[in-house]
Amino acid sequence: MGSVFEIIAEPNRRSILSLLGSSEKSVGEIEQQLRMSQPTVSKHLRVLRDAGFVESTVDAQRRLYRLKPEPFQEVDAWLAQFRRFWSAHIDALERHLDRMGHSRDDQSTPTEKNTIRKRRGPKREKGKGETK
């Protein structure tokens, strides 16, 4: 599997990562708390480990998995190129997040606003709302 983005595209994998965010866990614990089948958990963990998101240590028959930071930072690095851009739109953003029922406890940068509208003369119509 290619990039870190493809890795975190899978909802169950994101759940696993979030779960491991609190503390390291065994496969069985993950299986139980997330209500996924054991093979499914193992396979996702395999993908996550190959991608560097997690690492494991052996404890008797158990494997304890925990997060590794690097791939997250890679995502963050990609996201960084858009930060300056969205910082001017935080208000609209909050509406958006509220609407989706997401909790946003982030700590983003509030800074300048560079809303550069460069529309020209009206041509004829507007029809901007294409099918949604």
Place this chain on the structure above:
Amino acid sequence: MGSVFEIIAEPNRRSILSLLGSSEKSVGEIEQQLRMSQPTVSKHLRVLRDAGFVESTVDAQRRLYRLKPEPFQEVDAWLAQFRRFWSAHIDALERHLDRMGHSRDDQSTPTEKNTIRKRRGPKREKGKGETK
């Protein structure tokens, strides 16, 4: 297509987003600069617009696409839960990012670094190495 993560999982879409990061562009410009076929560009733009990553205005026969900030922030919000975790590992992280430059489809990381094996019975060990 479900989440924002699935949207940005596609490499061509990430390229489009990065390109639009500099300034708004028409389909033709994207097609040319990224060397993708026109239908491919249009379809990706459709996906991106449906997901709220971009919006378009009409300029004669052209459509000018530009970024919208909300979905990026959504990704950022998810990432936030891991920030406190990786901040302790910045040094290792930088090595990681340096090393991987930008190569795709690479997961060569030898994840078997500190595998604390505590078994004692020699049982006929099979390749614990992750076959990939």
Place this chain on the structure above:
DNA sequence: CACGTATATACGCGATAGAGTATATACAAA
């Protein structure tokens, strides 16, 4: 050693995404 537990892997299946080709639509200029 046999057994139970914990985890990993193999295999087949159904769903779906992305690309290519062809065509449809919108608009402008002649």
Place this chain on the structure above:
DNA sequence: TTTGTATATACTCTATCGCGTATATACGTG
């Protein structure tokens, strides 16, 4: 209107993903 340009969509094909089922492997205990 006809033609040319710019973009969107329909359709088909192929590859891959994620799951379930079944089995293999590893380990501790009796």
